[in-house]
Amino acid sequence: MPQRTPTPSARQTELLEAAYAYALAHGLADLSLRPLAEAIGSSPRVLLFLFGSKDGLVRALLARARADEVALLGRAREPEAPVGLVPAVERVWAWLAAEEHRPLLRLWAEAYTRSLVEPDGAWAGFARATVEDWLAALADCQPPSERDGEAGAVRRTLALAVLRGALLDLLATDDERRVSAAVAHQLALLRS
Amino acid sequence: MPQRTPTPSARQTELLEAAYAYALAHGLADLSLRPLAEAIGSSPRVLLFLFGSKDGLVRALLARARADEVALLGRAREPEAPVGLVPAVERVWAWLAAEEHRPLLRLWAEAYTRSLVEPDGAWAGFARATVEDWLAALADCQPPSERDGEAGAVRRTLALAVLRGALLDLLATDDERRVSAAVAHQLALLRS
DNA sequence: ACGTAACTGAAACGACTGTTTCAGTGCCGC
């Protein structure tokens, strides 16, 4: 069975990378082929040739963003053995709070809520997919005794909620001190 | 000094209410005057006459949504004396988790993230404004001894993060049991 | 050298966008 995107040619990934950078800067909501093409030194004709349609391009951009996301999730469980939710949340938050990741996180938030309002088209299922990605990654960080069973799922859900809620606050207010203190406060609560 | 919207005429509020119902069902992202006008039995001509421009209409819709939001916030602190963050979060979450409020909450999430990506235009400042609204409402629920000082602000921030993060999860997965259990788990943590 | 495939430029297509122009309604105070 061939891949869904038959063969990502060199030119294709090159343009995708440029378009991704453009999307990080300008958002996906009112992305338009002509301004995008001009900004990355291409043409609408070529983008449609390589990605089939605008929806195909958006899907490719969303997949590209998700690649960055799974890289982050991999880092959360990385230091060999899973050591519990608390250090996992700590590490992930350090990443989320870093200033240089904010364009990606804004893009992610945009795609997330868009897929809630408009469950069809290129955005379909994005929100649900990322929730499942994150919960699975957090599960990998739980000790086996805690991982299974409903209580473990609840703890993962809570950890994810704190991270997401804090991220939303941070993106809106840029008040890293207050928000990071709130996350730290939660970690202290969880440790006690 | 006259109001910003000089006089919301009867016809204006009537059409706004209809447009609001339409926006709750279809979202604001690709709202378009002609389909909207036809759905609510009006015309683009009239909408522009009454609201000045499409941006004016969107601003009015956002303000209308915010009216629902402040009503909710008022309910959080209502039972006479503020009694601490824990019961406040409990009450607010019961409201957020109610099925019938989901269209409003989707609309709210959409406006929130949109204002993050595109800080100009009709959406400007929406995210920051709601964060401040909510933090202020939660502050009113804290006992005076806790309200002031940095520790109080951190506790409010954490409470808000849990509510927002849990809401995002709920909107994506519709798994009320798991998410409500996570909120309850946090409340138990806070009580101990 | 030739054919074939990948890629590209220029221009047009029809549909849709917010907005404007012009021409009216109906109603209310005088």
Added chain:
DNA sequence: GCGGCACTGAAACAGTCGTTTCAGTTACGT
């Protein structure tokens, strides 16, 4: 009756949208 005010319908405006058509150009295997 009449002037003005709030509101409305029909049609057009200029612009942008995604997409298509047609005509190339480049590079490479054979």
